[in-house]
Amino acid sequence: MSNMVATRDAFGQALVELGAENPQVVVLSGDLAESTRAALFGEHYPERFFEMGISEQDLVGTAAGLALGGKIPFVCTYAVFAVSRAFDQIRVSVCYTGANVKLAVTHAGLSVGEDGATAMTLEDLALMCSLPSMTVVVPADAGETKAAVRAAAVWKGPLYLRMGRSPVPVLEEPGADWQIGHARRMRAGKDVTLVACGAMVSAALEAAETLSQQGISADVLNFHTLKPFDCAALVKSASRSGGVVVAEEHNIFGGLGSIAARVLGENCPVPMRFIATQDTFGESGKPEELMQKYGLTSERIVAAALELLQPEGVRQ
């Protein structure tokens, strides 16, 4: 297996580098500075680092004020706490107000591991995508996290940056052309399209490798941005392959799968399969055990792709 790095670790480093380049960047933490790796920024730029304590509503509101005052605030806490405890502040003080706040959150998804369901979020993408003016970015690995942090700082308007706790494979380094809102084709193929975001991108690549050994070539698209969604990239691939598997570390309701299904339903209806959690909360366990138990694996992606390639094409 390739080198493994947690996106939160890449984030901590990227934030320090960003702080050196851009004096307008400030960081606010919800008493999880070590876990989110925001503490590194605080060590380098203590005057631009604000510990707000365990009070997410105030954390997000204060960030909105800093943004209105011309700063570029990065809000750092667990994804579940930012999104669930401060949804209304994100909605009104940030999005409706139009405050240039970056919600740079970690510990999203099942791969939180042993802390269990309360520390996980499997609903954040649905919630964040539903907010007008919010941009939603889910980097797949360390390299994309660095690219996303830099892009977020110059992106105008509210942005949700979703990162994970556990190490994930380091993929091909994103090029200088990496852009928010532009899907990346990670592997070219023609028989089936595999669509993924975040930690599931490496699983999709692994699945494509397995499929290739069976003579099936998979087109692998990395949707590191869910909103704005790169409709053209998906439609182009789906119209060629005729079948799409979507994989995400999120509930089956309201995430990447829902967006992809809508886009294809409108533009290019093809059979689809969805790898996601099945409307359930998580639980404690090792990250890899959880991914296995809840079906977020390359094996499940392979099985879904093979099902699509059956002549019947339609699930019983």
Next chain:
Amino acid sequence: MRYFSLIDSTPILTANFDRSLQHVRRLERIALELRLGVVNLLRHSRSGHLGGSLSLADVMAVLYFSVLRNDPAQPDWSARDPLLLSKGHAAPILFVTLAARGYFPMEWLDEHRKLNGRVQGHPDRKTPGVEAATGSLGQGLSIVNGLMLAARLNGRDTRAVAVLGDGECDEGQVWEAAMSAAHYRLPTVAVLDRNRLQIGGTTEQVMHLEPLADKWRSFGWQVLEVNGHSIPALLRAFETAWQTLDQPTLILAHTIKGKGVSFMENQVDYHAKIPADALFEQALAELSQAIRDNL
């Protein structure tokens, strides 16, 4: 239509705490015009929040026409002192005040609460002079703290002010923000419109707030209790607040909900009730008489 008869868009470049009779009478007159404007606005829009707008008229007259640095010709002027109406349902008093300061033409008020309007039901940044969207209670003080942190980083002497309702203090975020303002020793200023009524009854019936001043003091705030309808008392309180640079200040403004219209005063119903036409005429007659008496 014509909502009030006074517009003064002169930029305010320095806070003015002058308590001379002449200046006080001028601000009293402005407060009455703002009340008249609020009643006319609601008579036109036929929905909105009268009581908690009328209780704030004196506070808003003092802030926008004397204390806050502001230039209506440049709503985004970087040296301005921003005001956040955290109790966003009092939007009518904010909109009337901004129009009277010349932030936008009075005719825009015709669009209040109307489809495609530039003057929405609650504060929205499409109205010039509105600093943030509010209306979901409890959010303004955090934003003001953020503005003050930004000012500190930028080396500016900005004084941002949050205007809170007393019922709004039921919201936990208010107390989170109270804590963080004191923690960072921000010279944040908050005005608390203590009119003792909220939509469901008295504040003490709905959810006990007292001892309210002690609560704020125990959170590390300087608390100044004033008659929120006394222009000199408000000017004095703001002067003290402006001189306090190492601590946040709460101006606990004791007010009367519906102030200035006899049959609305202290009436819980007038939180959001729209009176019948005849009563609107009576309200306007009372305020017009008060303005004549002031001259």
